[in-house]
Amino acid sequence: MPGIRVKICGLTRPEDVDASATGGAAYIGLNFFPKSPRCVSIETARALALRAPAGLAKVALVVDADDATLDRIVAGVPLDMLQLHGRETPERVAEIRARHGLPVMKAIGIADAADLPRIDLYAPVVDQLLIDAKPPEGAILPGGNGLRFDWRLLQGRKYWQKPWMLAGGLTPGNVAEAVRLTGARQVDVASGVESAPGVKDAALIRDFVVAAQAGTD
């Protein structure tokens, strides 16, 4: 069985790229949501993406971005995937995927069982799904809040129609349990590997990747 693939989301500094690569991550996330403490400019994102070694996939995270914004990001940054973390409809997701020629991952917020059908709604139009905690009402950030949902909601549902990642409040201390409970083969983390918002911690990244693999033991 191949190992768990980890995405470290919201890198802001060159040393975060190095820590993700040496720590064994499979993906890095570059955040373009202006209100996020993890937001980077196109110039910074480009420098971070160019620093990533071959095999470390670069994912651009956007929230309800318009075409002009997406055009600038895609033209300026070498990318492997787009992550849509807003209220994009399935039609908009399909449009973005066709326009930019990049694989697209749609984030789906989960709070309770009533949210689960949205996964099947988006599955036909995406390359990957990011199953994340739903942000609380009125939250400034639609993701990256360090909140988890009840992982038991995903129990017994290992095989969606598309590859998927589990996210939301994961930490080095709980990711093994999350993997065991949900059967996730990919996990994503932002705040659980930070020493402060937007500041990744190399030791936490390393511990997180090791702990994620332990979930399959």
Ligand SMILES: O=C(O)c1ccccc1NCC(=O)[C@H](O)[C@H](O)COP(=O)(O)O
């Ligand atoms: O991380 C952010 O600041 C962010 C802002 C706006 C939209 C999405 C954002 N993060 C998306 C991610 O992929 C996070 O890794 C995911 O939501 C999990 O975050 P966390 O619970 O902090 O690990």
